[in-house]
Amino acid sequence: MFDNLSERLGGVVKKLRGQGRLTDQNIKDATRxxxxxxxxxxVALPVVxxxxxxxxxxxxxEEVAKSLTPGQVLVKIVHDELVALMGEANEAxxxxxxxxxxxxxxGLQGSGKTTSVAKLARWLRQSRxxxxxxxxxxxYRPAAIDQLRTLAAEVEADFFPSTGDQRPLDIARAALEHARRQHKDVLIVDTAGRLxxxxxxxxxxxxxxxxINPVETxxxxxxxxxxxAANTARAFDQALPLTGVILTKTDGDARGxxxxxxxxxxxxxxxxxxxxxxTAALEPFHPERMASRILGMGDVLSLVEEVQSKVDHEKTQKLARKLQKGKGFDLEDFRDQMEQMANMGGLGAMMDKLPGMNEVPDHVKSQVNDKEITRSIAIVNSMTPKERRFPNIIKGSRKRRIASxxxxxxxxxxxxxxxFAQMQKMMKKMKGGGMAKMMRGLKGRLGGPGGFPPGGMPPGGGGGFPF
Incomplete structure (x- = not known):
């Protein structure tokens, strides 16, 4: 999200570098x-x-401080205005x-409404x-009720059944009474969409x-x-007292x-x-963090929160203890680390939150392919337990069987x-020099002439991030 905008704004800052102060002319050029x-x-023209x-x-x-460049001053101004434009702070x-x-x-049909209901249910269960x-x-939509029933089972939410021959208001009132009797904290009501x-x-x-008098619409x-999207939201707001918006499919939106x-x-x-x-792919919206991402400053806070909530810390600690005892890093550990990375949304989602990613060349970014993670997990799953523990025995016929x-x-x-062999060498450093050595090795690999290795960053890193 915001890839194109980040690139253009990054270009504005580069043009201002080296200039002694902000003048009418360079401000005019930059704002253009x-x-x-x-x-x-x-972005809508009145907003622009x-x-x-x-x-x-x-x-x-603006008085330009001696220690700042015009580019930095303008970045701060643009950052602050982006935050103000998007709403100052997260509204819970x-x-x-x-x-x-x-x-x-x-919402309208096809906007991702029913999936968002399930995502919200999961978020409320896990985070709140x-x-x-x-x-x-x-x-009206034949598969809508069945879709929500399936998703509710996946996110472990209570599902109140309904049928196509009932009135929507009757369904909602019966569900509310059911939720009261079951002492539920929250009832989420999915409504019909239209084209x-x-x-x-x-x-x-x-x-x-x-x-039903909802507290949140x-x-x-x-x-x-x-x-x-903004115009449709305005039309709905004129009919309903909306309290907020869920913006979907942002991972596929390069404009924002x-x-x-x-x-x-x-x-x-x-x-x-x-x-x-x-169903885990839902994030609270923080305007100040989003402004930082747009300007290439990253969003480390959200990344840390994701690690805390989505990483299996018990597995991570177990791996750290195993490495400290001098036991080898095997393919099962390798697979666990890749699975944890996939749970966090994959490499693409993580890179989006790292500072300076707008400076990374496109040919390097293009090597980051989350499909590689899924494929690698499938390969390891096709091995026998013995092969995962002792990779050296994997020769010609075994490779053919695993590939098939x-x-x-x-x-x-x-x-x-x-x-795996490269990652294993890196993990051996954990025993003697701890995380610092491993991170230095990782930095070297990321900054090398080849950029990211095939399939992205090497997964593994006991005791910390799952990469």
């Missing part, structure tokens, strides 16, 4: 570039005009109500330790809202529709116009980002074994 970058990101005017006004009135869900707190989810019940009031905003849909959803919108337009156009905060297809079992070529098995 910022304006073009925002328009290319599909307001943003550029604010940046220009502050840049012209307001669940301060007599349980069950009702969350109603609305809430007991959650979910119900589908979508009696476009229509009067009948709005009348139905208004009646549903009035009947969240609008789910596809970020890839750009400024249209919706994220920069919604708050300004609707006055409603973005509360969550959908960052992938899996995992649906890959023998050269893919060879590549994985080579990566």
């Amino acid at each position: 570039e910022v304006r073009m970058a925002l328009l290319e990101a599909d 005009r307001s943003f550029v005017d604010q940046v220009k006004e502050k840049a012209l009135g 869900l307001d669940l301060a109500a007599q349980p069950p707190a009702v969350i109603m989810v609305a 330790k809430k007991s959650v019940s979910v119900v589908s009031c979508d009696v 476009h905003v229509d009067e009948r849909m709005m009348d139905e959803i208004k009646a549903l809202h009035a009947g 969240l609008f789910v919108v596809d970020s890839m529709t750009g400024q249209d 116009g919706a994220a920069l337009s919604i708050r300004q156009i609707t006055g409603k905060p973005i509360k969550f980002l959908g960052v992938g297809e899996k 079992g995992s649906g890959v070529q023998v050269q893919d098995v060879n590549k994985l074994l080579k990566q």
